[in-house]
Amino acid sequence: EAGVTQFPSHSVIEKGQTVTLRCDPISGHDNLYWYRRVMGKEIKFLLHFVKESKQDESGMPNNRFLAERTGGTYSTLKVQPAELEDSGVYFCASSHLQDYTDTQYFGPGTRLTVL
Amino acid sequence: AQSVAQPEDQVNVAEGNPLTVKCTYSVSGNPYLFWYVQYPNRGLQFLLKYITGDNLVKGSYGFEAEFNKSQTSFHLKKPSALVSDSALYFCAVRDRGGGADGLTFGKGTHLIIQP
Numbered sequence: 177e178a179g180v181t182q183f184p185s186h187s188v189i190e191k192g193q194t195v196t197l198r199c200d201p202i203s204g205h206d207n208l209y210w211y212r213r214v215m216g217k218e219i220k221f222l223l224h225f226v227k228e229s230k231q232d233e234s235g236m237p238n239n240r241f242l243a244e245r246t247g248g249t250y251s252t253l254k255v256q257p258a259e260l261e262d263s264g265v266y267f268c269a270s271s272h273l274q275d276y277t278d279t280q281y282f283g284p285g286t287r288l289t290v291l
Numbered sequence: 292a293q294s295v296a297q298p299e300d301q302v303n304v305a306e307g308n309p310l311t312v313k314c315t316y317s318v319s320g321n322p323y324l325f326w327y328v329q330y331p332n333r334g335l336q337f338l339l340k341y342i343t344g345d346n347l348v349k350g351s352y353g354f355e356a357e358f359n360k361s362q363t364s365f366h367l368k369k370p371s372a373l374v375s376d377s378a379l380y381f382c383a384v385r386d387r388g389g390g391a392d393g394l395t396f397g398k399g400t401h402l403i404i405q406p
Contacts, residue, residue, distance in 0.1 A: 179334075180334070182334075209392070209393055211393065211394075211396075216398075217398065218295075218395075218396050218397065218398050218399075219335075219381065219383075219394075219396040219399075220396075221392070221393025221394065221395070222393075223393075224392040224393060231392055232392040232393070235393060267334065267335065269335075277323055277340060277342050278323070278385065279325070279337060279340060280337075280394065281337060282327070282334040282335035282336070282337075283334050284332075284333055284334035285334055
């Protein structure tokens, strides 16, 4: 079974530019999560999809971040315009809707550097 | 609000010795507790979880963790460390009773196993 995949693995952009990150969850996983780790700090929850619906977006830092999951399969996270403080590693995770413990399986992350 | 503390940034252990990576948590209700490991240039890999029942939980690669409700701790242990166990370890919690959908993580502990 393929794991969670993320693209790109690295992205370096200038302040003010736009970047779109992609996550493909494990097949059959209806739950999809985005997290972010800023250098040396905790991994922070950003938002949670159940299928195509946003279940909880309480962790999204501001309206420069837009997440979508059209069709309930892969998800994208767009940052527009990017700021220096957006640099970090963005992780995606997925889990089975039927797993009441919600064990989440993570992708390798996208390392975003904003210059 | 829930939180996780990993008091040690780094733990050094000689190969063959037992290891412990500490984790304490705070939630308003009852917790689900998780340990994840991150190897260099890889995503977070699920190690084990505590749901209910037996306080000693066994996981992948010979790791185990002990849930202690009175001390609100969930320390990760292994009887005999391997050099290949060297990695970054994250403890995470989720409140069964609600709150944000995502996991709350500690800052991570670098485990270094010396040959």
